[in-house]
Amino acid sequence: MIILMLSTNQEELSLNHFISELDVSKNTVLRDLKGVQMIFDTFGLAVHYSRMKGYQIRGDEWNQRSALIYAAGHIVSSYNGESLLQHFMQIDSTRVETIREHLVEVEGQLNLTFIDNKMQILPYILESIFRRIRKGQRITTEFLIDFNELSDTQEYGAVQLLIEDEPYISETERLYISLQLLTSNVLPKNDLTNETSPRLKMAVSQVLSGFEKKACIQFVDKASLLEKLFAHIKPAYYRIKYHLTTDYSLLDKIDQEFQAVHYIVKQSLKPLEKFIGTRIPENESIFITLFIGGHLIDTTERLQTRLKGVVVCPNGLSISRLMEKTLRSLFPEIFFLSGYVDPRI
Numbered sequence: 001m002i003i004l005m006l007s008t009n010q011e012e013l014s015l016n017h018f019i020s021e022l023d024v025s026k027n028t029v030l031r032d033l034k035g036v037q038m039i040f041d042t043f044g045l046a047v048h049y050s051r052m053k054g055y056q057i058r059g060d061e062w063n064q065r066s067a068l069i070y071a072a073g074h075i076v077s078s079y080n081g082e083s084l085l086q087h088f089m090q091i092d093s094t095r096v097e098t099i100r101e102h103l104v105e106v107e108g109q110l111n112l113t114f115i116d117n118k119m120q121i122l123p124y125i126l127e128s129i130f131r132r133i134r135k136g137q138r139i140t141t142e143f144l145i146d147f148n149e150l151s152d153t154q155e156y157g158a159v160q161l162l163i164e165d166e167p168y169i170s171e172t173e174r175l176y177i178s179l180q181l182l183t184s185n186v187l188p189k190n191d192l193t194n195e196t197s198p199r200l201k202m203a204v205s206q207v208l209s210g211f212e213k214k215a216c217i218q219f220v221d222k223a224s225l226l227e228k229l230f231a232h233i234k235p236a237y238y239r240i241k242y243h244l245t246t247d248y249s250l251l252d253k254i255d256q257e258f259q260a261v262h263y264i265v266k267q268s269l270k271p272l273e274k275f276i277g278t279r280i281p282e283n284e285s286i287f288i289t290l291f292i293g294g295h296l297i298d299t300t301e302r303l304q305t306r307l308k309g310v311v312v313c314p315n316g317l318s319i320s321r322l323m324e325k326t327l328r329s330l331f332p333e334i335f336f337l338s339g340y341v342d343p344r345i
Contacts, residue, residue: 001088002029002036003071006047007064008089008128012054021088043067061139065132065176069125076121085124099123099162106158106181125180129173130166139172179238200237203275204230210268211292214335215261220299229291233272236284241276261296262289264335310337 001022005013018029033055037047043066045059057064075081075088086093100123107113114122132138159177163169169177205226212218219225265288269280280288311327313320328336 001071001075001084002032003039003067004075004085004088006036006055006057007068007071008131010090010131012052013056014054017054039070040067043070061132061137064137065129065139068128072121072124072128076117076124082120085121089124089128091124091127095127096123099126102162105161109158109161110181122180126162126177129177129180133166133169133173138170139176197234200233200275201226201230203271204233206271207265207268207288208292210271211264214264214267216333217296219295221295225292225295228295229288232287232291236287237276240278240280240284258289258293261293262286265289265292307334308337309334 002018005018005021009017015026015029018024018033019026022029024032033047040046040057040059043059043063045057045063045067048056048058050056057067072085075084078084085091086096100119103114103119103122158181159174162177163174208219208222208226208229262285266280266285269285269288273280309327309331311320311324313323324336327334
């Protein structure tokens, strides 16, 4: 809530503002401001105080918005979270409903349905962006986006529905708002038809085939798993490609039961990484593991316990690779770890 107040408040914020609004003691606020700074460290931001302007955030505008979205996501998922957002953002419920109505129009134009929690929080994210733009707090940095990759997407065109009442929206800001839609989890109503989607879907299919080969299994109802995983990967594609902030804090660790699945998933991600053009982050790979592991459980399959092997060879990389290839063909029941070990080291 302190992050939200710092990001959206229209007036200077003193220590007394936090004490009054949060109904806590001075020491609690000072302690929690240190916690805020720890979070800001991960975004490359800093809390700054001056007598003239009170408490402010210092740092890149892109990172400030990322921190705002992070905070709003945590608040909305808490008890009475939407009321808290309205209170601390000082936003009228009528304004929220107006933006939500525009989002319904976007759903119709894009032929998709935002999942409930995204429909709940997007009006607040969008309103906070609009407020920052009006105050002159605009995206100015390069953020790894090729304009041509987004300008011809349906999402980019649909942004017009959201900004028709907002003057002075620059091309950069329009791209940024497009990304808020592209990185929102959605449930497609019909088959995707844009040029990128079939190739992305093929890459996801290759990941599943690679998993089957490495794990020595065949998925039951593979088509269903492919559709579910593809629905997740479409927004994840833009998160990964453009290095957007995600909050999968609950996925830092996975159960021991899924460790073997996770290891093989990471070994199977190369087709997807090649398509996106970058490495799949650990938190995203864990999410894919949960999709696949959950499907295995739902279809009563179990990953077979397999022997693991590693090539130990003193004769260099070329000989070790030849040896590894030969051993793989001779012993398909053994899962050989990538690379080799030189016993002389």
